[in-house]
Amino acid sequence: MSFPDILRTAARSLTLPRLPALAILRRYGLLAAFLVLWQAASKTGWVNPAVFPPLDAIAAALWKGLSTGALLDDIAISLQRAGTAYAAAIAIGIPVGLLMGQIRLVEQALDPILQLFRQTSALALYPVFILLLGLGEASKIFVIFWATLFPILLATTGGVKEVDAKLVEMARSYGASRLTVFRRVILPAALPAIFIGLRLSATTALLLLIASEMIGANKGVGFQVMNAQYNFQIPLMFAAIFLLAGLGLLANALLVALQRRLCRWSDRTN
Amino acid sequence: MTSLQSGGLSLRNLSKGYALADRQLSVLNGINLDIEGGSSLAIVGASGSGKTTLLRILAGLEDPDRGGVTIDGTPVRGVGTERAVIFQEPRLLPWLTVLDNVAFGLEVRGTPRAEALERARHYVRLVGLSDFAGVWPRQLSGGMAQRVGIARALTVQPRILLLDEPFGALDAMTRLVMQEELVRIWGEEKVTMIVVTHDLEEAIYLADQVLVLPKGEDAPRLIETDLPRPRDRTSPAFVRQREALLREFGLH
Ligand SMILES: Nc1ncnc2c1ncn2[C@@H]1O[C@H](COP(=O)(O)OP(=O)(O)OP(=O)(O)O)[C@@H](O)[C@H]1O
Ligand SMILES: [Mg+2]
Numbered sequence: 001m002s003f004p005d006i007l008r009t010a011a012r013s014l015t016l017p018r019l020p021a022l023a024i025l026r027r028y029g030l031l032a033a034f035l036v037l038w039q040a041a042s043k044t045g046w047v048n049p050a051v052f053p054p055l056d057a058i059a060a061a062l063w064k065g066l067s068t069g070a071l072l073d074d075i076a077i078s079l080q081r082a083g084t085a086y087a088a089a090i091a092i093g094i095p096v097g098l099l100m101g102q103i104r105l106v107e108q109a110l111d112p113i114l115q116l117f118r119q120t121s122a123l124a125l126y127p128v129f130i131l132l133l134g135l136g137e138a139s140k141i142f143v144i145f146w147a148t149l150f151p152i153l154l155a156t157t158g159g160v161k162e163v164d165a166k167l168v169e170m171a172r173s174y175g176a177s178r179l180t181v182f183r184r185v186i187l188p189a190a191l192p193a194i195f196i197g198l199r200l201s202a203t204t205a206l207l208l209l210i211a212s213e214m215i216g217a218n219k220g221v222g223f224q225v226m227n228a229q230y231n232f233q234i235p236l237m238f239a240a241i242f243l244l245a246g247l248g249l250l251a252n253a254l255l256v257a258l259q260r261r262l263c264r265w266s267d268r269t270n
Numbered sequence: 271m272t273s274l275q276s277g278g279l280s281l282r283n284l285s286k287g288y289a290l291a292d293r294q295l296s297v298l299n300g301i302n303l304d305i306e307g308g309s310s311l312a313i314v315g316a317s318g319s320g321k322t323t324l325l326r327i328l329a330g331l332e333d334p335d336r337g338g339v340t341i342d343g344t345p346v347r348g349v350g351t352e353r354a355v356i357f358q359e360p361r362l363l364p365w366l367t368v369l370d371n372v373a374f375g376l377e378v379r380g381t382p383r384a385e386a387l388e389r390a391r392h393y394v395r396l397v398g399l400s401d402f403a404g405v406w407p408r409q410l411s412g413g414m415a416q417r418v419g420i421a422r423a424l425t426v427q428p429r430i431l432l433l434d435e436p437f438g439a440l441d442a443m444t445r446l447v448m449q450e451e452l453v454r455i456w457g458e459e460k461v462t463m464i465v466v467t468h469d470l471e472e473a474i475y476l477a478d479q480v481l482v483l484p485k486g487e488d489a490p491r492l493i494e495t496d497l498p499r500p501r502d503r504t505s506p507a508f509v510r511q512r513e514a515l516l517r518e519f520g521l522h
Contacts, residue, residue: 170361173329174375174426175349184378188365265365265406 053235061235078220082209085144093152101160122147140212147208148201155197159190195259202251276307277429277462283337297323310463312473315483321466329355329432354423356433360415362407369403375426393421413444433465474511482518
């Protein structure tokens, strides 16, 4: 057994639990206890079941919504809104961020106005977007785009600026062109930072999605939360809330999986 | 008589200074030096005497203010494929495995990937890291990482190898092993080796000639260290060389 092997074995015995069941308990124990408490409290009338319906009623409402396809339509339109905005934020935020990180002039020119825009809450601007773009899809997508753009843009810029100049010089000493340096050093080095921005933006996208759907929509998961509450279909309201939480978890899990694939080399993800 | 492509260097009237906030700092003052192809030169001098500056000019990472360098008669302009630099730190790309790091220099220069990996494999073996070819840099020790950096430089098969305190960060034991390994590789690869070091013993162990950079305006001095190889650090001749070099610094 070589020295690194010994280290690896030692590390494994430190971090991995002896029993998988124990690991599951440690990780999901509190969550399970919370759900059990909810169910019991609602069933026994300890909390008002009209406000906190039992979980089985929520599950039934969720199942009904999904099986009849009613909620599926809402999910589809919500995903379309958030997805379009998120994709546009990536398509603009990453290239502009890469430029800003590399070219001082671009950063100096854009930074003040971006700081101003960033500090202005997207929700505060939503009425302005509605005035400009109407109450339809465009203003909803734009407000989500606006809020998701900045985390991606700033994380990308920061990631590029923090690339180790010594690595760049090393590549240059082998005769690498600017493009090669960019492709083989700067881009991979900035990738973990870019992912931080992507994950932050995914959370923001869902937040703004719900807000925009609550204000002026007749479809979408966010609209369902409001609408169910208005019609006093409380199980359905909670079903929509859980659905949103699920979408958030799913988006994050997808991004983490992608990051693991692309950044296998880094400590954090391995 | 050495061949035309042997990696011989000529430094003519090489000068370099920096503009500081309050004054002009002159670092290198008209250095003249001929380095025979295939030989080895150590550059020593006090901290701030311009060792790194000189090496970076030779690497083409910096331009001299006056004078110039020719390699086998051709003037140096910027970096060139006949040279490779080994920096003080390994400077490995953390997202590439050991093998891919070693192949990096070749790939950057346009060698097809399969061929680059093939040659990289040879040099990974040469520095004794075959068992670690697929490992990430963060999983290496300091000495192993530095060996990867050396292999990466060797893989492009330079005629001139430029090293800036390559073993400065290593412990004394590893450093001795690496010095021995470097001398062996230098003998096998027939490259011209120019190595900056703080360590006089290292300079005598590695080099045929030692360039002592003065601090200030004095002329640099060149000291021959043509002891037989392999060199024995405890031999009387070695000790005498060391004392002569110490005298250059006014320390003995
Ligand atoms: N980019 C720079 N701008 C201004 N001054 C510089 C720059 N690079 C080096 N110098 C100055 O040039 C002088 C020589 O620096 P250099 O790094 O070549 O020294 P060195 O001999 O390698 O020292 P050390 O042994 O400490 O590494 C120093 O006084 C340093 O302050
Ligand atoms: Mg130095």
